[in-house]
Amino acid sequence: MMENDMIQYLQLYQHLNAERESGFTCTVTVAELAQLLCCTPRNVKLIIRRLEAHGWIVWQPGRGRGNSSRLQFLSSNGDMLDERVQHLLHRDKVKDALDLVSTFEGEEHVRERLSQRINIYLGLHQEREESSRQDVLRIVRYRPLGQLDTVRAFSAFEIFLMRHIFDTLVAYESKTENFIPKLAHLWESNTDQTAWTFYLRKGIRFHDGRLLTSRDVLATLERVKQRGENIGWLYRDIAGIELHDDYSFTFKLKRPNTMFLHLLSNINMAIVSEHEQEEIAINGTGPFRVSELNASKMSLTAFDGYYGYRPILDRVDIWFLSQEGGSHRLYHMLAGTDEEEMEQSNSRQLTQPALGGRYLLFNMRMPGVQHDIxxxxxxxxxxxxxxxxxxxxxxxxxxxxxxxxxxxxxxxIPRHSLEEARQQLAESSYTGETLILSFTHKKEDRLEAEWIQRRAAAIGLHLELDAKEDRLLIGGHIALAVEVLEDDWEWDLINFFSNEVNHLHRLLDTEQLRVLHTMLYDVMRHERADREHILEQMERKLQEEHWLLLGNHINQRAYFNRSLSGLHLDSFGFPNLSTMWIRDTSTMAGTIAKSEKTVANT
Structure with missing residues (x-):
C-alpha cells in the first residue's frame, strides 16, 4: 500500500505542480483528481486520507458539492523519490529502484542523491539469523554481465567471476613464479616433457553434487578444441588424453611445450562437467556457486561442499547498473545507518598498479586516412x-x-608538441573529414577521449566521439582501449596477441595479423628468455608501424569499507572473495568497552 501511495502522490505532484515549487498549494476538485488518478471520487477521498496520514499533504475540502478544495504538497519531488527508493530497497526491489532513477528527468543533484542511495545499499552487510549471521557482499557493476563461458573468456570481470565458480588443475603463483596444486594434487612428466600424468584429488564435487573424475578433464579439453575456436590453436600441441582410472590420466603432447602448465592454469582450461559440453551451465567446482542470475542481478553463494577452505562470506550479490560515469568499484558494508557522510567516512581507497594500460588502436578493416602512416x-x-x-x-x-x-x-619516452603533430598531419592524406574515436562508457576513458578530441581540434583534425556500451570497439576509425594483464603476464601477452575475439584481432587487417601470428607461432617451444624476446619484438612491431599507440600505465582502484578484512587483490584489482570477511564492529566495540571498564576497575 505504501508503494502505491507514493506513486499516486508523485502523479499528483507532477501534474499539478508543473514548476516544482516547494510547499506548492493549488485549488482542485475531487472530480479533477479522480480523472488524474483514474479512479472514482470515493476512492479519491480514501487516497487523500492516506496521503494526509503519511504527512505528505494538507487537504482543505471546499464547501459544497463540486467546489474546489485546497491541496498543499509538503514533500518535494526529490524527497518523495528518495523515500520511494528507500522503500523499494528495504523490500529488496533493487531493479525497481534502478529503473526509477534511470527514468528520472529532474535536477541532476537529485539524480546523484538517488544514485548514491542505491550505491550505499549495494554494499556489504550482515543478515542476522537468530544467533548466527549471514555475511553478504553487494557489488555495484556499471556494465552488463558478459558470457560466463570458460572457452570464451574476454573481459576481466567475467574472468574474475569464473575463477570463483570454476577451478583448474593447477594454479600459477606470481610471488614464486611456480605452479601449485588445485584440482590435481600431483603431476609428473617424462624426460622430454611430452607426457604429463596428473592425479586428481578424490571426493571433489561439482556444484550440482556430481563427483569430479578424469572423464571431465577429457571432456573439457575436447570442448576447448571444438568450441574454443579463438583459443584452440594454443592447445594444438596436445594430441590427446589417456585415462588410467577415475583419478589419474596422462596428457600426450605432439612436441615439447615449455608453457604446458600455463595452458592448464588458464581459465580456458577450467574443468567443466562432461555432461555440459554445448551451451555450458554455470556449474563448476569452485568456492562459490551461482544461486541467482538475471539481467540485473547475479548472486554467488558459498559452496559448502568445496574441497578447499569454505569462503567466510556467505553470499555475494552483484547488481548491474546501466549508469554512465561509474568507474570505481564499491565494496561497502551497511553499518546500521545509511547516512552518506557515515558511509563515506567508513570507506578507504585501495589502489594497485596494473600490468598493461590504455592504448589507441587503428581500425584497418575500414577505409580511411588511418591507413596512411x-x-x-x-x-x-x-x-x-x-x-x-x-x-x-x-x-x-x-x-x-x-x-x-x-x-x-x-x-x-620523449615529449612531443602539437606543432610536430600538425606538421605530420599536413604530410598525410587527411583532407578535413570527420573521423570517429570509439571508447567504452567509463569515466576515465571518456576524459581521455575528450582530451584527445581537444588536442586534435587544435591541429585541425576533426574527431567525433562514440561511447560504446558493448565490449568491442568496432565501427570507428580509432579505438581507445585498455588491456590489463593477469599475474601470469607472459601467458596473457601471448593470449592478447592470439585471441581472435579481442580488439587487436577485430581491428587489424588480415596481413597485419598474419605478420604477428608468424612471429608468435612457435613461441611455446622456446625457453623463457627467448619467449620474452619474441614478445618484445611483437610489441616493437606494433609501435614502429604505429598500428597500436601505447598511452599510460594505470592503477586499479577500489573502495572498501573499513570493516572488511582479508583483502587480497588479484592482478585485475578485484578482491579474492574467498578470503574476505566482515569484522563485526558492534561486537568489537562492545569488547573494547568491556576491556576498558575492566582496566578502569582494576
Missing part, C-alpha cells in the same frame, strides 16, 4: 603520454612504451 604518426605525436599524465592524472601512473611497466621504466 603519416596520419598515424600525427596521432602518435598528438597522443603525448607525458602531457596526458600531467593534465589528466586520475588513474594514470606513468607513460608506457610496453605493456609491462618495468620495461617502460627502462626507456626514456
Amino acid at each position: 603519416h596520419f598515424r604518426r600525427a596521432i602518435r605525436l598528438l597522443y603525448d603520454r607525458q602531457t596526458m599524465q600531467e593534465e589528466l592524472q586520475g588513474d594514470r601512473t606513468s607513460p608506457a612504451s610496453s605493456f609491462l611497466p618495468w620495461k617502460s621504466a627502462q626507456q626514456t
